[in-house]
Amino acid sequence: MSSHASALPGYVRTIRRTFFFILVTLTAFAALAMITSAFLQNGITPQEIVLLVLYTLLILWVSTSFWTATLGFWCLIRGGDKRSITRLALNVDTMSDQEPARTALVMPIYNEDPVRVFAGLRAIYQSLRETGRADEFELFILSDTRDPDTWMQEEVNWYHMCRDFNAHGKIFYRNREKNIARKSGNIEDFCRRWGGRYRYMIVLDADSLMAGETLVKMVDLMEAHPRVALIQSPPLPVNHKSLFARILQFASSLYSDIFIAGINFWQLSGSNYWGHNAIIRMQPFVKHCGLPKLPGREPFGGEILSHDFVEATLLRKAGWEVWLAADLKGSYEELPPTLIDYAKRDRRWCQGNLQHLRMVFARGLSGLSRLYFLMGIMSYLSSPLWLLFLVLTGFEAYVQSQTMPVYFFGDNIFPVWPESYTVEMTTVLLVTLAMLFLPKFWSFLLLLTRPKMIRSYGGVIRAALSVFFESVFSMLTAPVLMLYQSKFVVAILLRRSVGWPPQNRGDHRLSLKEATLAHGGQTLTGLGAGWLSYEYVPDFFLWLIPVLAGLVLAIPISILSSSTKVGLLARKLGFFVTPEEYRAPRVVELLQENLARAEQAGAQNEGELNVADPGACSLHLALLPNRPVKKRQRHQLRALVYQLVEEGSETLSAADKRTLISDPETLMRLHTLAWSRKDKDSSQPS
Amino acid sequence: MAYLRSLGLSQQSLVDELADDCLNRAQRRVGRGAGDELLRRAVEEAQRRFDHALARTMRLSPSKDTHPIAAARAALLLTGSPLAGDALFGNPDQSPESGEMLREILPRPTPPEDHISMAEQPLRFWLFKSTHQRS
Numbered sequence: 001m002s003s004h005a006s007a008l009p010g011y012v013r014t015i016r017r018t019f020f021f022i023l024v025t026l027t028a029f030a031a032l033a034m035i036t037s038a039f040l041q042n043g044i045t046p047q048e049i050v051l052l053v054l055y056t057l058l059i060l061w062v063s064t065s066f067w068t069a070t071l072g073f074w075c076l077i078r079g080g081d082k083r084s085i086t087r088l089a090l091n092v093d094t095m096s097d098q099e100p101a102r103t104a105l106v107m108p109i110y111n112e113d114p115v116r117v118f119a120g121l122r123a124i125y126q127s128l129r130e131t132g133r134a135d136e137f138e139l140f141i142l143s144d145t146r147d148p149d150t151w152m153q154e155e156v157n158w159y160h161m162c163r164d165f166n167a168h169g170k171i172f173y174r175n176r177e178k179n180i181a182r183k184s185g186n187i188e189d190f191c192r193r194w195g196g197r198y199r200y201m202i203v204l205d206a207d208s209l210m211a212g213e214t215l216v217k218m219v220d221l222m223e224a225h226p227r228v229a230l231i232q233s234p235p236l237p238v239n240h241k242s243l244f245a246r247i248l249q250f251a252s253s254l255y256s257d258i259f260i261a262g263i264n265f266w267q268l269s270g271s272n273y274w275g276h277n278a279i280i281r282m283q284p285f286v287k288h289c290g291l292p293k294l295p296g297r298e299p300f301g302g303e304i305l306s307h308d309f310v311e312a313t314l315l316r317k318a319g320w321e322v323w324l325a326a327d328l329k330g331s332y333e334e335l336p337p338t339l340i341d342y343a344k345r346d347r348r349w350c351q352g353n354l355q356h357l358r359m360v361f362a363r364g365l366s367g368l369s370r371l372y373f374l375m376g377i378m379s380y381l382s383s384p385l386w387l388l389f390l391v392l393t394g395f396e397a398y399v400q401s402q403t404m405p406v407y408f409f410g411d412n413i414f415p416v417w418p419e420s421y422t423v424e425m426t427t428v429l430l431v432t433l434a435m436l437f438l439p440k441f442w443s444f445l446l447l448l449t450r451p452k453m454i455r456s457y458g459g460v461i462r463a464a465l466s467v468f469f470e471s472v473f474s475m476l477t478a479p480v481l482m483l484y485q486s487k488f489v490v491a492i493l494l495r496r497s498v499g500w501p502p503q504n505r506g507d508h509r510l511s512l513k514e515a516t517l518a519h520g521g522q523t524l525t526g527l528g529a530g531w532l533s534y535e536y537v538p539d540f541f542l543w544l545i546p547v548l549a550g551l552v553l554a555i556p557i558s559i560l561s562s563s564t565k566v567g568l569l570a571r572k573l574g575f576f577v578t579p580e581e582y583r584a585p586r587v588v589e590l591l592q593e594n595l596a597r598a599e600q601a602g603a604q605n606e607g608e609l610n611v612a613d614p615g616a617c618s619l620h621l622a623l624l625p626n627r628p629v630k631k632r633q634r635h636q637l638r639a640l641v642y643q644l645v646e647e648g649s650e651t652l653s654a655a656d657k658r659t660l661i662s663d664p665e666t667l668m669r670l671h672t673l674a675w676s677r678k679d680k681d682s683s684q685p686s
Numbered sequence: 687m688a689y690l691r692s693l694g695l696s697q698q699s700l701v702d703e704l705a706d707d708c709l710n711r712a713q714r715r716v717g718r719g720a721g722d723e724l725l726r727r728a729v730e731e732a733q734r735r736f737d738h739a740l741a742r743t744m745r746l747s748p749s750k751d752t753h754p755i756a757a758a759r760a761a762l763l764l765t766g767s768p769l770a771g772d773a774l775f776g777n778p779d780q781s782p783e784s785g786e787m788l789r790e791i792l793p794r795p796t797p798p799e800d801h802i803s804m805a806e807q808p809l810r811f812w813l814f815k816s817t818h819q820r821s
Contacts, residue, residue, distance in 0.1 A: 193796075193801060197797065286803070291806065291807065358814050619760035
C-alpha cells in the first residue's frame with residue numbers, strides 16, 4: 001500500500017455510509033411493516049411467509065437504488081459533491097518529484113468489427129494529439145481475435161493507423177496465440193510482458209471512446225493522489241440510431257448523473273471497477289490482481305468471468321483506494337442496437353455476476369466488497385424473484401377470492417366484518433412504484449434547474465414527453481427482460497446453454513422471423529397468464545395488465561424499436577435527444593468522420609484483403625512468430641492446404657484457416673497458390 | 687504481370703522484362719505444359735527477385751532475414767508510395783537514404799518487453815473449495 005496519506009478523512013466515509021444504510025434499512029423496514037401487518041390480520045399462511053421473504057429482498061434492492069439516486073440528486077442540486085476525486089485537494093509534492101508518467105492505453109479486442117474498432121481508436125488518438133500530450137501515451141491493441149479474416153484486417157488497419165499518424169513505435173498490436181482466461185488473461189499477458197514500461201494503464205473496451213482531455217485529466221488525478229490505484233470514469237452511450245438504443249441512450253444521459261453522484265456519495269474511495277474506461281496504477285495491479293482459476297465446474301468454478309469487481313476488491317483489500325470520478329466527462333461507450341442484442345449481452349454478464357456468489361464467501365473481504373458482489377448478483381437475480389413474487393401474489397389472490405367470509409363465530413351476537421387491508425397494500429404498492437419512478441422525476445427536476453442543458457435535450461416539452469415515452473417503453477420491455485433474465489439465471493444454475501438465433505452486430509432491423517423466434521415464448525406466456533388471471537382472478541388481471549401488455553406486444557415492440565428509420569425520425573422530431581447528439585463532442589465528431597471515411601474506403605476496396613494481397617500477406621508474415629514446426633504438424637498443414645485447393649475454403653473451419661495462416665511457410669504457399677490459380681484476364685487472384 | 691503490378695511496379699518496360707525473365711526461369715524448371723505449376727514457379731521467382739532487390743536496399747540477407755524482409759515488403763506495399771517498387775529495380779546502386787526511409791516505416795508491432803511478475807492471488811472461501819497459489 002502507498003505510504004501517502006489519503007486526501008479524504010476516514011470519518012466522512014463512515015458518516016456517509018452509515019447515513020445511507022440507515023435510510024435504506026428504514027425504508028425497507030417501513031414497507032415490510034405495512035405488508036406484514038396486513039398479512040397478520042387474518043393469520044399468516046406459508047405462502048405469505050414466502051411472499052414476505054421475497055418482498056424483503058426486492059424492497060431492499062429497490063430502496064438501495066432509490067436512495068442512491070436521491071442522495072445523488074441532493075448532491076447535484078447543491079452544486080456537486082466537494083468530496084469527489086476531481087475536487088479533492090491535489091497532493092502537489094507527489095506531482096513534482098517523479099519522472100513524467102508513461103501511460104499505456106490498452107484495448108483488448110476479440111473478433112470485433114475492425115472498421116469500428118480502428119475508427120474509435122483513431123478518434124481517441126486524434127483527440128489525444130490535440131491535447132499536446134500524446135507523447136506521454138502508448139497505444140496497445142491487444143487482440144484475442146480468432147477469426148482469420150478479422151485478424152488480417154486488424155493488422156492492416158493497425159499499420160495504416162501508424163502510417164497515417166506517423167506513430168511507428170507509439171501504437172502497438174499483438175495477437176495472442178491462445179486466448180487463455182479471455183479478457184482478464186489478455187490484460188494479464190500485457191502486464192507481464194510490458195507492464196514494467198508504464199506507470200498507468202487505461203483500459204478501453206472495443207466500443208470505448210474517450211476524449212484526449214479526459215485521458216490526460218485521469219493521469220493527472222492519479223499523479224496527484226498516490227494512494228489511488230484505480231479511477232473509473234462513467235461512460236455515456238453515444239452514436240446510436242436505432243430507436244431502442246436511442247431511448248436507452250437518452251435514459252442513460254438524463255438519469256445516470258444522479259445515480260453516479262449517489263454512488264460516489266456513499267462509496268467514495270471504496271468504489272468499484274466496471275472493466276473499461278478506467279485508469280489503473282500498474283504497480284498495485286500486478287501485485288494484487290493476478291486472478292486464479294476457481295476450483296470446480298461452472299457456474300461457480302472455472303475462470304473468473306466478471307474480473308473487474310474482483311480486481312477492485314483485491315485492490316481495496318490491499319489498502320488502495322478505488323474511485324468513481326462522478327463528474328468526469330468525455331468518456332463514452334456504445335450499446336446493443338436491439339432488445340434481442342441487449343438480452344444476449346445480459347446472458348454473458350449474468351453468468352459472470354452469478355459466479356460472484358462464491359466471492360461473497362471469500363475470506364478476508366470487507367462487508368462493502370461482499371455487498372458489491374451481492375448487488376451484482378441481484379441485478380440479475382431480482383428478475384426471477386420478481387417473477388416468483390408475481391406468480392405467488394396471483395396465487396394468493398386466487399386463494400383469497402375462493403375464501404368465503406365468516407361473519408358469525410364464537411360468542412359474537414353481531415356479525416364480525418372481515419377487515420380490509422386495501423389501504424396498507426395500496427400504500428405498499430404506491431411506495432414501491434414511487435421508489436421506482438421518482439429517480440426519473442429527480443433527473444427531470446435537475447434538468448429544469450439547468451436552463452442551458454434543457455435545449456440540448458430538445459426543450460422542456462420534448463424532454464418531458466421523452467421521459468414519459470421512455471417510462472412507457474421501459475415498462476413494456478421490463479417484463480420481457482424479466483423473463484429473459486429469469487431464463488438465463490435458471491439455465492446457468494442448471495449448466496444448460498440457452499439457444500439463440502444467429503447474432504447480428506451493428507444497426508439492423510429485426511425481421512419478423514427473428515423477433516418471433518426470440519419473443520414467441522414470451523408472447524404465449526403473456527397470453528396464457530392473461531387468460532388464467534382473467535378467468536380465475538379478474539381483479540388481479542387489472543393489476544397485471546402492464547406486465548401482460550409488455551409480453552403480448554414483445555414482437556412488434558422489438559421489431560419497431562430495432563428500426564434505425566424510426567430512431568432517426570424520433571431524433572428529427574426532437575425526441576430522446578441527448579447533449580451529445582445536439583452538439584457532438586469533438587471525439588464523437590472524429591469517430592463519425594473516421595467511420596464515414598472507412599465506409600467510403602471499404603466500398604472502394606471491397607474484397608481485396610486476403611492472403612493474396614501482397615501487402616496484407618507480407619505484414620501478416622512479418623508479425624508472425626518464427627517457431628519451428630514439427631514434422632507431424634507440417635503434414636497436417638499440407639493436408640489442410642490440399643483440402644483447401646481440392647474442396648474449397650468453405651470446407652475449412654475458422655480454426656483450420658487460422659492454423660493455415662499462422663505458419664509462415666504455409667502462408668506464403670497460399671499466397672503463391674492464390675496468384676498461380678488466377679484467371680489470366682483478371683487483375684485480382686481468385 | 688498482374689502479380690508484378692500488385693508489387694507496386696508500374697513501369698511497363700520493367701514489368702515486361704521481369705515477367706519474361708520470371709517465366710523463362712520457371713519454364714526451365716518445370717518444362718512446358720504444366721500451366722498452374724508454371725505460373726506458381728513464375729510467381730515464386732517474382733517474389734524472389736523482389737525480395738532480393740529489397741534486401742539489397744535494406745542491406746539484409748535474403749536467406750537469413752526473411753521476417754525483416756517481409757516487414758520491409760509490407761511497409762513498401764502498404765505505404766503505397768508511387769514508383770517505390772520501380773525504384774528497387776531501376777537503380778542497382780541504391781542510395782543508403784532509401785533504405786533508411788524504409789527502415790523508419792517498418793512495422794513495429796510491440797516495444798521491447800519489460801517483464802514484471804504477476805502472481806496469482808490465493809482466494810480462500812467458506813463453503814467452497816479454495817484456490818491454491820501456483821507460483
